[in-house]
Amino acid sequence: MSTIEKFNKHVVQSYGRFPLVMEQGCGRRCKDEDGKEYIDFGSGIGTNSLGFCDEKWADAVCSQVRTLQHNSNYYYTAVQADFAEKLCNASGYCAVFFGNSGAEANECAIKTARKYSFDKYGKGRHNIITLVNSFHGRTIATLSATGQDVFHNYFFPFLEGFINVQANNIDDLKEKLDDTVCAVMIEYVQGEGGVNVLEKDFVDAVFELCGEKDILVIADEVQTGVGRTGKFLAGEYFGKKADITTLAKGIAGGIPMGACLMNEKCQGVLTKGTHGSTFGGNPVACAGGLAVLERVTGDGFLDEVCRKAEYIKNALADCKEVESVSGLGLMIGISLKSKKAVDIAGKCLEKGLLVLTAKDKVRLLPPLTISYDELNDGLKILIEILEE
Numbered sequence: 341m342s343t344i345e346k347f348n349k350h351v352v353q354s355y356g357r358f359p360l361v362m363e364q365g366c367g368r369r370c371k372d373e374d375g376k377e378y379i380d381f382g383s384g385i386g387t388n389s390l391g392f393c394d395e396k397w398a399d400a401v402c403s404q405v406r407t408l409q410h411n412s413n414y415y416y417t418a419v420q421a422d423f424a425e426k427l428c429n430a431s432g433y434c435a436v437f438f439g440n441s442g443a444e445a446n447e448c449a450i451k452t453a454r455k456y457s458f459d460k461y462g463k464g465r466h467n468i469i470t471l472v473n474s475f476h477g478r479t480i481a482t483l484s485a486t487g488q489d490v491f492h493n494y495f496f497p498f499l500e501g502f503i504n505v506q507a508n509n510i511d512d513l514k515e516k517l518d519d520t521v522c523a524v525m526i527e528y529v530q531g532e533g534g535v536n537v538l539e540k541d542f543v544d545a546v547f548e549l550c551g552e553k554d555i556l557v558i559a560d561e562v563q564t565g566v567g568r569t570g571k572f573l574a575g576e577y578f579g580k581k582a583d584i585t586t587l588a589k590g591i592a593g594g595i596p597m598g599a600c601l602m603n604e605k606c607q608g609v610l611t612k613g614t615h616g617s618t619f620g621g622n623p624v625a626c627a628g629g630l631a632v633l634e635r636v637t638g639d640g641f642l643d644e645v646c647r648k649a650e651y652i653k654n655a656l657a658d659c660k661e662v663e664s665v666s667g668l669g670l671m672i673g674i675s676l677k678s679k680k681a682v683d684i685a686g687k688c689l690e691k692g693l694l695v696l697t698a699k700d701k702v703r704l705l706p707p708l709t710i711s712y713d714e715l716n717d718g719l720k721i722l723i724e725i726l727e728e
Contacts, residue, residue: 365392389590391707404627423626435607438621442562442588443477445598457522475532531563534699535673570646570669592628673701
């Protein structure tokens with residue numbers, strides 16, 4: 341029985357998988373079980389931020405595995421304290437709750453916002469505004485928060501208390517931002533929604549209107565955070581700092597980790613017994629996270645991410661099949677004139693290049709450490725396929 345046959349026999353079929361059995365990776369390249377090599381322009385949907393098995397990252401993780409692999413959150417660990425300190429220093433926040441995924445980080449943000457409002461204003465101020473075309477996770481709460489009808493099926497009843505506003509529509513925001521709202525939750529770049537960047541005027545309006553009414557702003561930076569856009573947080577492009585920011589994906593270099601960052605206003609909201617996570621702040625994940633932060637916050641690292649992003653955009657500029665390019669930093673969406681993104685992804689796989697899709701766009705989320713030689717090799721494959 342082949343690996344794929346064994347897999348499909350025993351694993352729930354909740355994903356549309358490509359026929360690739362990945363066996364090992366090193367840097368920005370990986371090999372399947374037959375030895376075929378691939379250049380990685382997807383980084384596990386933005387998760388392998390330092391590429392495959394980065395040496396310093398792997399050393400840190402392996403050292404922690406041999407020291408202490410898990411600790412109940414009834415106790416303290418130095419590695420979680422060190423990671424929390426470095427993450428707060430890098431992001432400008434004062435407190436963090438650790439979970440295991442972006443959905444968990446967003447669940448924590450939702451609970452924090454509702455408790456903040458309940459503690460201060462009592463019942464009835466619990467609604468959270470999210471944007472049409474947003475994506476916040478696959479738990480019942482985060483699916484309910486997600487502003488895409490395609491996800492609102494099968495799992496009824498969904499959680500009440502979420503109101504959708506059209507992205508970049510200030511009038512729609514003003515109309516729905518009433519006294520029942522405790523928070524507005526945004527993605528500066530709607531990743532799963534098509535790599536769409538919010539307009540600055542709209543973001544400014546969100547912060548201004550929320551500030552007037554003591555309504556919290558939650559920034560879902562699960563995909564954009566930890567250097568993906570060329571800033572540590574994408575909010576820096578807008579000159580904004582949300583009351584709560586959520587992180588995951590690339591935060592620990594490939595080990596499950598989610599983080600909910602809070603400012604001074606929110607840091608004391610969650611009290612003993614109001615929230616928890618068995619594996620949140622796991623020592624191994626924190627060790628991986630420290631290695632990622634050490635690299636991402638290094639001198640010139642994020643500037644180089646921005647230069648690589650421009651390099652990719654310039655290479656695509658003359659491709660006749662490319663309608664437009666969206667995104668920030670190494671979070672890139674490619675709109676096509678005639679071809680289907682999923683077909684391009686399949687052909688790239690055949691030629692030894694891993695790319696992603698988002699709606700009708702080809703999506704690129706290469707490791708932040710990718711080299712220009714690797715970019716050249718991958719772009720050559722992609723452009724040849726686009727121009728076939």
